Amino acid sequence: MNIYPNMQLNLRKTLANLSPQVDWTQIRYVSEKTTWRMVRDEKSERNSLSFDQGVMVEVLIEGHFGYAGTSDLTEEGIKSAFDKACFLAKHASNYKAHNFTELQRPPAVGTYNSHLEIGLDKISAQEIIDIFIEATRAMKLSEKIVSRSATTMISEIEQLTISSSGADIHQNFSIVNTDFSVTAHQNGETQTRTDSGGLARCLQIGAEAFDRETLLQRARKIAEEALELLAAENCPKDTLDILIAPDQMTLQVHESIGHPLEYDRILGDERNYAGWSFVQPQDFGNLQYGSPLLNVTFDPTTPNGLGSYAFDDSGHQAAKEFLIKDGVLLRGLGGLESQARLNLSGVASSRSSSWNRAPIDRMANINIEPGIDKIEDMIKSVQRGLFIMSNKSWSIDDYRNKFQFGCEYAKLIENGELTKTVKNPNYRGTTVQFWNSLKSVSDTRESFGAAFCGKGEPNQGIRVGHKTPYCLFSNIEVFGA
């Protein structure tokens, strides 16, 4: 729990000294060690380590939760945070948005550890740098390639939550993010290809993420595709069927299903920043969000999923739930506070980015359940369309209706076959209409993640995962540069 020698941190004793003074209190300790390593053009570019730790003290006073966080982990420091939380909660309770109770903070007990095949201590910094130097060398297939990089962000997070009502939750997360990028240039044309979109390859995983042969193979592949793009035609401006690969479906699900289903957006908490939602409380159980082929789950139990955990930050035990079944909207993303405010059932999704932020409604792993179709058959079914992959641009309105997404790489589908590569593929649409145009779902899935999903005031960047199949949509507006 503490990396420092000769330093003792006895949070249970500290909590015991604080508890008698209020009805309910909680201490949430978080430490996060993050390692960045980046190689560019076979040269070491960035090596940094960071270790952030602190506690958030939470109190419930007159129906209002107050929060105070500190990086001062001495008993006096935590007591000072507690006093601040109490003082501000008491004054704020006169203006509170809702009257909460301890029901929103169940006294859960349990543990969670990311599933790893090989511990992160089994690979050295030297080995990672060597693989990355080799990977960037493997990317240099031509003089037209002007920039090559390999980056990893490795995070090891420990979280301990204890409360005066008996909560005792200990969770450990191991996360590896790898990001390869190649930029090719010729005659005024520049194209960048990454390994599934910038930082999308992000999982709860161990040192198995650094398998040398797999990484070198991926490095070579994106270099080849960057050169292909240089010579490719621009994406046509047309209305076509599009087959979307999981590394772009990740973004599609995230922006046009995950965010609009967040209860705090529906309640208006986010209106000054990320925005509201087109979804209304009465839509749950009624809205035909997508075609009958669309089945979407909230699943924090997904093995290796970036957004997997056993308990959210309120102590709510995590479980898989259907959000959309056979295309019908059933349930939204709301923790116990939002469920009480909306009087709707929800999920264990009250999460904070670290010790220094209060929990809000977030995604965990928002997944699309697999279908029954083979990818080859999905391609064969298309007369004229696009097979599109790897996000590079995203934008959606504050109600989550009108989106426009750009991708790195696409292939034309003509008469049931993949043909030419096209560059600068973009598509746009409106959320419900788009999901109702879903006409085929593959029987295989892949997992990706969003390492910095931004939301909240104060702002919070959090990790969420998406496991999705290949999905085919009909009559989508596509265009190039």
Add this chain to the structure above:
Amino acid sequence: MNFAEITKENFNQISNFIIESLHSGEQANINLHAENTTFIRFNNSKVRQNTHITQKSLTLLLQKAGRSASVSFSISGNWIEDKIRAQYWLDQARSECEILPLDPFQVAIQNQGSSDSNLKGHLLNDSEVFESLIQPALGSDMAGLYCGGPLIAANRNSLGQSHWFSTESFFMDYSLYDGQRAVKGVYAGTQWHQEDYVNKISTSKIQLSLLNRPKITLEPGKYRTYLAPAAVAEIAHMFSWDFLSYNSFKKGTSALMKFGNNEKSFSPLFSVRENFQLGLNHRFNSMGELAPETLELITDGQLKNFLVSSRSAKEYSIPGNAADNHEAPRSLEITAGNLPESEILKKLETGLYLSNLHYLNWSDRMSARITGMTRYACFWVEKGEIIGPISDMRFDESLYDCLGENLLAVTDFQEIDPQVSTYDSRILGGKKTPGIMIKDFKLTL
């Protein structure tokens, strides 16, 4: 002692310890971030969440035998604990230097001088803050965030360089809603004046009432458009994202590639610069280098400078200009033109008046094309008269068009867009932007 004074003592103690512990051949550069912040989040003019955060963290860059290792760690403010942390991370940095390859573009630590700035503010105290913020908003549906307290950035190195910047600042970033109609406001500074805040909210309420007309739905197409300073600030935010960075230009990923290669141009009406005289940020960067008071980037449509860090300067053998490693603007200003506020609607004649934009992203970097949404108080104007608010529309527009031959005028006034980003921690900085009038602004959806 107040928070800044205590933190200065912490910083000096711990940085002295690190510097005195260095071995022969080692040099250290140390940065501090510290804040003591009250955050209050509002919805429906009520308190949704309130959080107080005290956090202090150090970043140590150790250079040894041509290697560079960077370690960051939080500190407590308790010297006994922090000494253990500092020793631990100094040892870790040394271990890193043992295994890392040579850093080919290492910028040698130098003494770039010293500075000391302490801006004393007048902020709301904790017992009055809730009532002061909510009372003026009653009768309206307010959502937003108040953020206030001391914020500190400091730098020292083992060659005697020393910079200190502390401020006591606040912002109230809010939206007033009437159903789905909304207006945006920000009140920010170092001196809280309740009457100014009350006036700001009152003005927003009046603006909101102006939206109480039937919404107009537009067809996709090209429109003559006025972008107010806050909307221009959203576009200027994209200048931080692989735009003005020399390193990005050399790597081929900058959205300014075609401009830098003289294939595209901007209007003579468009000028942008770094301007630290605005007082929004300190001049020293994370290496303690002092940026020039002003640095012309694009002047009258002509490229003057990219932002060049010392690392890029070394890599590409050109002079640097004390940009930070990310080579993003830290105190950006788009300079004013000559269109008076009173002439805006008349000059617009018929078209769009856009107060704010939302969720911008490059849709094609090589054409410097941006997509995004209209948001908040955006109007349809005919014959110089506001007809009514518009439904939100998506745009997709190249900067080479809207800041190039389609740029018709730039206002003779500018507004400050204060930094309100709070990811991980509060951030210093901001922008100053004018409004712009353009033709053929492209709405797509």
